[in-house]
Amino acid sequence: MAEKEGGGEDNTVAEIEKKITEAFEVFDHECNQTVDVREIGSIVRSLGCYPTEAQLHELLAEVEEEEPTGYIHLQKFLPVMTRVLVERSYQPTPEDVLLHAFEALDVNKCGYLTKEELVKYMTEEGEPFTQEEMEDMLSAALDPETNTMRYKDYITLMIVDDV
Amino acid sequence: MGCKTSVPCNATKKSERCKCLLRAALLIQRWYRATMARIEMRRRYCLNIFQSIEYADEQAQLQLSNFFTFMMDHDLEMTESNFSLAEFERRIDVPDSYYGPRLKFPLTVADANALLDAFKKEELLHARYVLQLLHETRRVLKEMPNITYLSTSYSKEITVCGDLHGKLDDLLMIFYKNGLPSEKNPYVFNGDFVDRGDNSMEILIILFAFLLIYPNDLHLNRGNHEDYIMNDLPKIGSDFKKFILQVHGKVILYLLEDVFSWLPLATVVDSKVLILHGGISDTTDLDFLNLFERSKVREHVHVGLLLSSLKNLAAVGPHEEDSSRDPTQKEWQQTLDILWSDPRNQRGCIPNKLRGGGCYFGPDITAKLFERYNLKMLIRSHECKQDGYEIGHGGKVITIFSASNYYEDGSNRGAYIKLNPDLIPRFIQYQVTFHSAHSPPRINTVEGAALKALREKIYANKTELMEAFMSKDLTGAGKLSVSDWAEAMESVLQLELPWRTLRAQLARLSADGRIEYTSCFYDLEIEKPVEEPSLVETLCKYRKDLEMIFNFIDKDQSGLISLEEFHHTWRLFCAHMGVETDDEAIIKLANTIDYNKDGYIDFSEFLGAFHVVHRLDKGK
Numbered sequence: 001m002a003e004k005e006g007g008g009e010d011n012t013v014a015e016i017e018k019k020i021t022e023a024f025e026v027f028d029h030e031c032n033q034t035v036d037v038r039e040i041g042s043i044v045r046s047l048g049c050y051p052t053e054a055q056l057h058e059l060l061a062e063v064e065e066e067e068p069t070g071y072i073h074l075q076k077f078l079p080v081m082t083r084v085l086v087e088r089s090y091q092p093t094p095e096d097v098l099l100h101a102f103e104a105l106d107v108n109k110c111g112y113l114t115k116e117e118l119v120k121y122m123t124e125e126g127e128p129f130t131q132e133e134m135e136d137m138l139s140a141a142l143d144p145e146t147n148t149m150r151y152k153d154y155i156t157l158m159i160v161d162d163v
Numbered sequence: 164m165g166c167k168t169s170v171p172c173n174a175t176k177k178s179e180r181c182k183c184l185l186r187a188a189l190l191i192q193r194w195y196r197a198t199m200a201r202i203e204m205r206r207r208y209c210l211n212i213f214q215s216i217e218y219a220d221e222q223a224q225l226q227l228s229n230f231f232t233f234m235m236d237h238d239l240e241m242t243e244s245n246f247s248l249a250e251f252e253r254r255i256d257v258p259d260s261y262y263g264p265r266l267k268f269p270l271t272v273a274d275a276n277a278l279l280d281a282f283k284k285e286e287l288l289h290a291r292y293v294l295q296l297l298h299e300t301r302r303v304l305k306e307m308p309n310i311t312y313l314s315t316s317y318s319k320e321i322t323v324c325g326d327l328h329g330k331l332d333d334l335l336m337i338f339y340k341n342g343l344p345s346e347k348n349p350y351v352f353n354g355d356f357v358d359r360g361d362n363s364m365e366i367l368i369i370l371f372a373f374l375l376i377y378p379n380d381l382h383l384n385r386g387n388h389e390d391y392i393m394n395d396l397p398k399i400g401s402d403f404k405k406f407i408l409q410v411h412g413k414v415i416l417y418l419l420e421d422v423f424s425w426l427p428l429a430t431v432v433d434s435k436v437l438i439l440h441g442g443i444s445d446t447t448d449l450d451f452l453n454l455f456e457r458s459k460v461r462e463h464v465h466v467g468l469l470l471s472s473l474k475n476l477a478a479v480g481p482h483e484e485d486s487s488r489d490p491t492q493k494e495w496q497q498t499l500d501i502l503w504s505d506p507r508n509q510r511g512c513i514p515n516k517l518r519g520g521g522c523y524f525g526p527d528i529t530a531k532l533f534e535r536y537n538l539k540m541l542i543r544s545h546e547c548k549q550d551g552y553e554i555g556h557g558g559k560v561i562t563i564f565s566a567s568n569y570y571e572d573g574s575n576r577g578a579y580i581k582l583n584p585d586l587i588p589r590f591i592q593y594q595v596t597f598h599s600a601h602s603p604p605r606i607n608t609v610e611g612a613a614l615k616a617l618r619e620k621i622y623a624n625k626t627e628l629m630e631a632f633m634s635k636d637l638t639g640a641g642k643l644s645v646s647d648w649a650e651a652m653e654s655v656l657q658l659e660l661p662w663r664t665l666r667a668q669l670a671r672l673s674a675d676g677r678i679e680y681t682s683c684f685y686d687l688e689i690e691k692p693v694e695e696p697s698l699v700e701t702l703c704k705y706r707k708d709l710e711m712i713f714n715f716i717d718k719d720q721s722g723l724i725s726l727e728e729f730h731h732t733w734r735l736f737c738a739h740m741g742v743e744t745d746d747e748a749i750i751k752l753a754n755t756i757d758y759n760k761d762g763y764i765d766f767s768e769f770l771g772a773f774h775v776v777h778r779l780d781k782g783k
Contacts, residue, residue, distance in 0.1 A: 015663075018646060022661040026207050032509050045200030052193050093194040104187040126188035137195060158198055
């Protein structure tokens, strides 16, 4: 959640660490300062960062144990994530840039993408979606009657949800 | 991110175009994943909020049960509840004007179908049939052992369902997808059939009916909620219902409690799969559990302990102490463990402080039990899971939860297990939904409900919160650092939540980045303004507890209690909970609520006034 209210929040390292710890604990089911490695992406992103999958893998390499156990310890995660937030790495995508990206994919400039186009780009280009991710996006984005995605409307919808 | 257009040769132009597409796709994927992660985070902490509040309420209920025990007056109910089928028939008349199902014992599939049809149309079952059904169910259950041993013959798959919590739609969904129970289609229902949802009675009636028709193929395990039915009987709306229950409510209640105490504790399939409601502890002894008289554990608090702690309070009614009917410490402990425990990943076995009963058990505990009894899998329920099920302890422990949208529309899916003779579980998930199939439930709805519940707690604890805030606010500026505010919230409300993430929804920041703590209470007020402001907070805080107590005292289930009963109970309750009370204020309040001045209070109306609302909710 972006802080849209007046004035700077307390951005001391201590506060940042507490914020990271809180986010971590939401995914820490066993209350034992560890989370499943597969949740790290969600935690990092929920703290307002927008890493690519590649960047996430680099980060994971830093926080994993020498012998990967499938679990990440808060102890290792905290300093790395604090640095990420202090340095403001992995900045978010502004709405207009996002719109341009969709427009770049919209070859015919018709204001929408067909289901086929969307699936093709998302599962063949960049860092491809998994089948589950693709299905999730389609279920929310696609107009079932025309089988198209009006991307401008979609962006608005997601932004509203994201407040 | 413009694409270069001033490129001479075709190949380069194409590769530029490709790069452009690549960048665009990457950007969209990056954004999408970040957005979905944040929505997921919100869903998680909403579940946290609901769960924390639910468990805290369960603890309060556990504490309240001793209050009930000593108010219970057994005599009348015992006689009536021991009538035979024929006597119920003689004494209770079913008028010709009744168009609901008329059951004939022994029950047949036709009766079960009639019940299903009736409940789908929101019709009722007449009290006489309810009583007869309960009577027969008790008779049949008494003959069953504490632990039922089943086997999957060559072609049979066994279906295992988890918590239903009064959600009839989920049960109907399961029957729709999986077929009705029969000799060819055996089911195990793993406890917590009642409470929270609106149709607890209907679910019980359906399950008991099938139990009577197919006693070898419909199996019920007791859950920790098969104990507090108090909330549900009066929750049914129309006058017709109220009339029936007015006369027979108490007997039904008593008989039902008896039936609950006779529910078996566990089921074992092919000697390898153990199915029970909560979990296990390091002392769980299946041989012991199979042998003792299970109906002795009626409430989940040790009766002996209660009675000794109540000596100070004024005696309310005669309570016959028959100590041979009390469970021993071991019997009670063993039962509590299997009905309340939760698995966790850490090794060992520690008391379950969140629930106030049972323990947390680790994979080593599971392994030891499996070794001792030669088991392969433990199927349990008791915890709401987002996907309706969860696998833990390296595949050895499965949690199955069958009430979808448990906390709120969109909060979770429900699921059931199909267990084939290879004992490999298959999971079927579903979600009862009233939205269109195309749009998944919006996170905002779930979050809205979670925040509403949280705000109610905040309002109900205003005095304590302000004390905590002010004690940290050394300069008296009315502001606190985020850190101090979070600490205060957590310590007073006793809820482990991501306060910094929730902050934006709960309190305002001033220009210097600190929190104006009184803003937590802005825009919150109770539904109907009331003249005794000093009592408001206490009444909000204990609204649910009071509801349970009033339902309980309301002997004829009319929804009304006398001013005297109200006053008396209120005093006892405050003494019991250690709450300071202003006698005069409560009398005045009660008198204002007695709108027609006939000496009786409609307590739902009374308590309804203490619903906390947010100023902006009022339009809904």
